[in-house]
Amino acid sequence: MAALAAAFICGLLFGTGLIVSQMAQPAKVLNFLDLFGTWDPSLAFVMAGALAVSGAGYAFARRGGRPLFAPRHLWPTKADIDPPLIFGAILFGLGWGLVGLCPGPALVNLATLSPKVIVFVAAMAGGIVLHDRWQARRQAASAATAASADG
Amino acid sequence: MTEFTPLSALAGGALIGLSASLLMLLTGRIAGISGILGGCLIAGAGDRDWRLAFIAGLIAAPLLGALLNAPLELPRMPDNWFLIAVAGFLVGFGARMGGGCTSGHGVCGIARLSGRSLVATAVFMSAGFVAVFLMRHVFGG
Numbered sequence: 153m154a155a156l157a158a159a160f161i162c163g164l165l166f167g168t169g170l171i172v173s174q175m176a177q178p179a180k181v182l183n184f185l186d187l188f189g190t191w192d193p194s195l196a197f198v199m200a201g202a203l204a205v206s207g208a209g210y211a212f213a214r215r216g217g218r219p220l221f222a223p224r225h226l227w228p229t230k231a232d233i234d235p236p237l238i239f240g241a242i243l244f245g246l247g248w249g250l251v252g253l254c255p256g257p258a259l260v261n262l263a264t265l266s267p268k269v270i271v272f273v274a275a276m277a278g279g280i281v282l283h284d285r286w287q288a289r290r291q292a293a294s295a296a297t298a299a300s301a302d303g
Numbered sequence: 304m305t306e307f308t309p310l311s312a313l314a315g316g317a318l319i320g321l322s323a324s325l326l327m328l329l330t331g332r333i334a335g336i337s338g339i340l341g342g343c344l345i346a347g348a349g350d351r352d353w354r355l356a357f358i359a360g361l362i363a364a365p366l367l368g369a370l371l372n373a374p375l376e377l378p379r380m381p382d383n384w385f386l387i388a389v390a391g392f393l394v395g396f397g398a399r400m401g402g403g404c405t406s407g408h409g410v411c412g413i414a415r416l417s418g419r420s421l422v423a424t425a426v427f428m429s430a431g432f433v434a435v436f437l438m439r440h441v442f443g444g
Contacts, residue, residue: 155330155353156352156353156356157356158325158326158329159330159332159353159354159356159357159360160356160357160359160360160363161325161360162322162323162325162326162330162334162357162360163322163356163357163358163359163361163363164360164361164363164364164367165318165319165321165322165325165360166318166319166322166323166334166336166357166360166361166364166406167360167361167362167364167365168315168318168364168367169315169316169317169318169319169320169321169322170315170364171315171364171368171375172311172314172315172318173308173311173312173314173315173316173318173319174305174308174311174312174315174376175315176365176375176376176378177305177378177379178378178379178380179305179379180305182435183304183305185428185431185432185434185435186435186436186439187432187436188436188440189435189439189440190304192305192306192307193307193309194305194308194309194311194312195312196312197309197312197313197316198312198313198315198319199316199409199410199413200313200316201312201313201314201315201316201317201319201320202316202317202319202320202323202410202414203316203320203410203413203414204316204320205316205317205319205320205321205323205324206319206320206321206323206324206410206411206414207320207414208324209320209321209323209324209325209327209414210323210324210327210411210414210415212324212328213324213327213328214415218331219328219329219330219331220328220329221329221330222329222330222331222332223331225327225331226331226332226333227333227415228333228402228412228417230402230419231417231418231419232419233418233419233422236401236402237401237402237419237422237423237426238401238422238423238426239397239400239401240396240397240398240399240402240423241397241408241422241423241424241426241427241430242397242426242427242430243393243396243397243400243401243430244394244398244400244404244427244430245397245426245428245429245430245431245433245434246393246397246433246434247389247390247391247392247393247394247395247397247434248390248394248405248427248430248434249430249431249432249433249434249435249438250386250389250390250434250438251380251381251386251387251390251391253378253390253391253394254336254394254398254404254405254406255336255337255340255394255395255398255405255406256336256361256404256405256406257378258391258394259336259340259358259362260362260364260365260375261365261375261378262362263362263363263365263366263375264365264375264377266377266378266380268378268380268384268387269378269380271384271387271388271391272380272387272388272390272391272394273391274391275387275389275390275392275395276340276391276392276394276395277340277344277395278391278392278395279391279392279393279395279397279398279399280337280340280341280344280395280396280398280399281344282392283395283396283400284341284344284345284399
């Protein structure tokens with residue numbers, strides 16, 4: 153229960169950060185990405201503020217001990233720079249640049265009940281689910297190929 | 304046209320960094336929004352509750368703002384519904400394929416000095432620059 157409350161508070165802080173920095177406004181994000189037009193460097197300052205605090209927080213977490221409400225820190229383990237990382241980032245960046253929304257601001261904007269945001273979030277959820285189904289099918293297919301090669 | 308707002312950007316960014324720090328220090332989790340949402344959508348995931356709680360917090364933020372007399376400005380979105388759907392799909396599919404988004408790679412990944420996240424962030428920002436350049440300056444948005 154404490155972990156759930158902590159997750160809720162963290163979501164609330166994260167969403168408030170997006171609102172205070174105006175990153176929930178797609179126009180602000182698009183203007184950051186518009187280097188050759190109405191460039192607005194604010195997003196770089198959002199990242200600088202976020203990295204200064206989270207860098208310190210993560211360094212503190214790494215010094216040992218366990219999380220207050222969990223048995224251990226679940227740090228990501230992947231380190232390789234592989235084709236899915238690059239292709240995925242390209243697709244993500246193109247979609248981000250088309251409308252100016254990424255997952256965090258899209259979810260925050262759900263509260264406005266804007267039909268356009270709802271369509272965006274539904275399509276985003278569809279993209280996530282479809283990717284995972286496609287991956288599961290590919291893995292099943294390669295497992296079947298390996299099995300037949302063994303036999 | 305939007306105004307350059309360095310101070311509110313820094314302050315908002317610091318709140319995002321505080322959220323990411325607390326989520327790790329309290330629950331041991333990375334504050335990657337596409338990963339948190341993805342884990343909710345996968346059938347049979349056993350750890351859905353904390354993810355839903357975090358997303359509820361995200362959605363509650365503008366509601367709290369409205370209560371405090373600071374309502375969220377409506378998002379300015381294109382009129383083309385097809386474009387919106389394509390963008391949403393690319394964002395979801397791409398973030399899942401690349402293992403993270405602006406928060407997971409751009410903030411949490413770089414904060415823990417991950418080379419993988421630094422590369423992902425450079426690539427998706429470049430792709431974003433290209434998309435906006437094409438939309439605004441080639442096809443004339």
